[in-house]
Amino acid sequence: MTSExxxxxxxxxxxxxxxxxxxxxxxxxxxxxxxxxxxxxxxxPTGCGKTRFMEYMSWYNKRPLITVACHDDLTTxxxxxxxxxxxxxxVWQDGPLTTAVRNGCICYLDEIVExxxxxxxxxxxxxxxxxxxxxxxxxxxxQAPPEFCLAMSYNPGYQSAVKDLKPSTRxxxxxxxxxxxxxxxxxxxxxxxxxxxIEVCERLVKLAEMTRNxxxxxxxxxxxxxxxxxxxxxxNRGFExxxxxxxxIADVLTDDQETVALLHQMxxxxx
Numbered sequence: 001m002t003s004e005x006x007x008x009x010x011x012x013x014x015x016x017x018x019x020x021x022x023x024x025x026x027x028x029x030x031x032x033x034x035x036x037x038x039x040x041x042x043x044x045p046t047g048c049g050k051t052r053f054m055e056y057m058s059w060y061n062k063r064p065l066i067t068v069a070c071h072d073d074l075t076t077x078x079x080x081x082x083x084x085x086x087x088x089x090x091v092w093q094d095g096p097l098t099t100a101v102r103n104g105c106i107c108y109l110d111e112i113v114e115x116x117x118x119x120x121x122x123x124x125x126x127x128x129x130x131x132x133x134x135x136x137x138x139x140x141x142x143q144a145p146p147e148f149c150l151a152m153s154y155n156p157g158y159q160s161a162v163k164d165l166k167p168s169t170r171x172x173x174x175x176x177x178x179x180x181x182x183x184x185x186x187x188x189x190x191x192x193x194x195x196x197x198i199e200v201c202e203r204l205v206k207l208a209e210m211t212r213n214x215x216x217x218x219x220x221x222x223x224x225x226x227x228x229x230x231x232x233x234x235x236n237r238g239f240e241x242x243x244x245x246x247x248x249i250a251d252v253l254t255d256d257q258e259t260v261a262l263l264h265q266m267x268x269x270x271x
Contacts, residue, residue: 010064010103012064012065012066012103012105013058013062013064013065014055014056014058014059014065015059016059017056017059018052018055018056018059019052019189019192019193020049020052020053020055020056021181021185021188021189023178023179023181023182023185026053026176026178027057027060029174029176030053030057030176031057031060031061033149033174034057034061034149037131037146037149038173038174039126039127039149039150039151039152039172039173039174040149040150040151040152040173040174040175040176041151041152041153041154041170041173041174041175041176042054042151042152042153042154042175042176042178043153043154043155043156043175043176043177043178044153044155044156044177044178044179045155045156045157045178045179045180045221045224046155046157046221046224046226047224047225047226047227048178048179048180048181048224048225049178049181049189049225050110050153050178051067051108051110051153053178054067054106054108054151054153057106058106061106063104063105063106063147063149064103064104064105064106065105065106065108066096066097066099066100066105066106066107066108067108067110068096068097068107068108068109068110069110069111070109070110070111070112070113070114070115071114071115072114072115072116073116074114074115074116074119075116075119076118076119076122077095078095078119079095079096079097079098079119079122079123080094080095080097080098080122080133080135081093081094081095081098081135081137082095082137083137092137092138097122097123097133098133098135098142100148100150101126101133101142101144101145101148102142104144104145104146104147104148105147105148105149106148106149106150106151107148107149107150107151108151108152108153109123109150109151109152109153110152110153111153111154111155112152112153112154112165113154113155113164113165117166120165120166120169121169122134123150123169124168124169124172126144126148126150127150127169127172127173128172131143131144131148132144152173157220157221180208180212180224180225181225183202183205183206183209186205186208186225186228187201187202187205189225189229190204190205190225190228190229190232191232193229193232193233194229194232194233194235194236195233195236196232196233196235196236200232200235200241201228201232203241203270203271204228204231204232204245205228206270207223207245207249207266207267207270208222208223208224208225208227208228208249209222210266211223211249211253211263211266214259214262218254218256218258218259218262219253219254219259221253222253223249223253227248227249227252227253228249230248231244231245231248231249232244234247234248241267241271242267242268242271245267245270245271246264246267249263249267250263250264250267
């Protein structure tokens, strides 16, 4: 295992406190699961704060965090590791999951349903009482230390028959459900992240609520908290609110011209 000094100086620690406002008992649930070595599944729409929550919990618990952005081409070797040729010799290179296990990190698999199902099977032995990671190419079984934690996230709105978690994977986790925060909390978040005055932040949050009411009626998803922060930053740098909302929210959410026109009308009513 890598020495403690190596870990303390690694790039995986979150040194500065991330700004995070809890919306329920998610911190208590996470910390309990962490202490009991229970894997954690975060569910929620795009841009609602799942990744920020993981960064905050890494900082809060003083645990290094390794994040993997999952995608269609993610292979088992991408997670576990592979042999590489260096200077006419073959060397083993740990993947992010193996690095996390060796060093007692939190490993966060972001948007896990994007990964191939044959890839996600590799985490199964880590998610039960065994807590082991088979390294077949090395002929080793890597035992996870108590400090190791596995967390995953996905967006239920993008589920399909092709992209879904297998029951055998789901039932190894406890789930923390995320949704967009209340208007009051979301306004505070947008204000804190952008520096924009509260009154304009309140109108941005109102606009987001209006877009979320269109889900299933022209939009796949409404404006996320992340989009609101981006838009607020544009306004705070001097852009007219209408212009910022169009390029930061309306034109990002859809390419359908009728829906875009409707969103522009909403912006006109608020700004």
